Amino acid sequence: MIPFFLLLLLQSTSFSVHAILDPIDFLALQAIRKGLDDLPGSNYFASWDFTSEPCNFAGVYCDGDKVIALNLGDPRAGAPGLTGNLDPSIGKLSALAEFTVVPGRITGPLPESFSQLKKLRFLGVSRNFLSGDIPASLGLLRELQTLDLSFNQLTGSIPWAIGALPALSNIILCHNHLSGTIPPFVSQRLTRLDLKHNALSGTLLPNSFPSSLQYLSLSWNQFTGPVDYQLSRLNQLNYLDLSLNRFTGCIPGILFTFPLTNLELQRNQFSGPVLPVSEVRIPTVDISFNRFFGEISPLLCNVENLYLNNNRFTGEVPALLVERLLSSGIQVLYLQHNFLTGIEINPRVEIPVSSSLCLQYNCMIPPVESACPLKAGKQKSRPTNQCVEWKGQQNKNTTTG
Secondary structure, X not given: OOOHHHHHHHHOOOOOOOOOOOHHHHHHHHHHHHOEEEOOOOOHHHHOOOOOOHHHOXXXXXXXXXXXXXXXXXXXXXXXXXXXXXXXXHHHOOOOOEEEEXXXXXXXXXXXXXXXXXXXXXXXXXXXXXXXXXXXXXXXXXXXXXXXXXXOEEEOOOOHHHHOOOOOOEEEOOOOOOEEOOOOOOOOOOOEEEOOOOEEEEOOOOOOOOOOOOEEEOOOOEEEEOOHXXXXXXXXXXXXXXXXXXXXXXXXXXXXXOOOOEEXXXXXXXXXXXXXXXXXXXXXEEOOOOEEEEEOXXXXXXXXXXXXXXXXXXXXXXXXXXXHHHOOOOOEEEOXXXXXXXXXXXXXXXXXXXXXXXXXXXXXXXXXXXXXXXXXXXXXXXXXXXXXXXXXXXXXXXXXX
C-alpha cells in the first residue's frame, strides 16, 4: 500500500511509470541492494530484478526517471525485516523525499551521504541496530519534516544543527544511547519530540522547545534543574512525560489547564506545593516519588488516575476526592507515603471494585482496608516521631518564611 505521504507527493507531481530510470539512480539502487539481504522468512527483494524496470520494484516509487521514495522491507506488521548495512549510495538519489526501513537487523552507522538528499522530508529507520553518532550533516536537510531513528544503538549527542532545522514536525530518537545536553529546537512546526530512554543530561535552556509542541517525552534520562519556565509556554501539550529524571523546583499551576491526557512527572526531585489554577480535567496525573508538600488541592477531584504517593503532603484528604472515589469517578487514588493526617470516610464503606485507594504510611491509621501495591510496604502508619518532626519542621518554615 502506498503511504499517505507518498499519495500527496505523487498528486503534486507529473507521475510516469514509462520513463527509463536515471542511470545514477539505477546504480544507486544496485549498491543499496548489495548491502542488504532479506532475513529468513522474508522475500522482499524477490522483485528486485535489475533486468526489469526498477520503478516497479517493491518499495520503490518514481516520478519520471527519478526515485522519490524508498520504503525498504515488507511493511506488514510482524514480517521479517532486512539485514546488512545502508550503502552511502543512498545519497545519489537526488530526488528522494522519503526513506524508510522496516524493523530488522540493519547495523552500522547512518551514512553521512544522507546530507546530500536536499529534498528529503521523511527519514525513518527505527527498530534496527544502527550504531555510531547521528551525523551533524543532517542539519543540511532544510526540508526534513520527520526524523525517526528510535530503537537503535546510536551514541553521542544530538547535533545542534538538527535542532535548527526549520521544517521539523516530528523528532523521535527514543530508546538509544544518546548522551550530553540537548539543543534548542527552533521549528515552529514541531509537534512531537520523543527522547525517552537515553542518557541525556544537563539543564534545559529557556528556549529549548517551541510552543507548538503537543507531545513531549524526556523520561528515563538524567536531566536536572527547573522546568517551570519552559513548561509554562507549552500550552498546546496533550502528552507530557518527564518521569525518571532529576528535575527540581516547582511546577506551574497553569500546567494543569493544558489539554493533557497524561501528565507524568514521577520520580524526580520536584518540590513545593501543587496549586492548580482551576479544576483539573487531565485523565492521568502521576507526580509520585517527588518532594511536593502542602495540602492536596480539591481541584484535582476530576482526575481519573491520581498518583500523589511518596511525597510530603499534609493535612486531610479533600472530601471532594473521597466523593469522586466512592462514585467511581476516580479509578486510582494513591496517597501512601505522605504525612496526611486524616480522611473523612465511613469505615464500613466499600470501595468500588473499579477503584483503588491506598493510604498506607501516613500520619493516621487508615480507616478502611484497601488493596495497596506491594511496594507500599506493610506498615499502616508512619512512626509518631516522624510525624511530629515533620510538623515541627513545617511550622518552623512557615514562621521563618
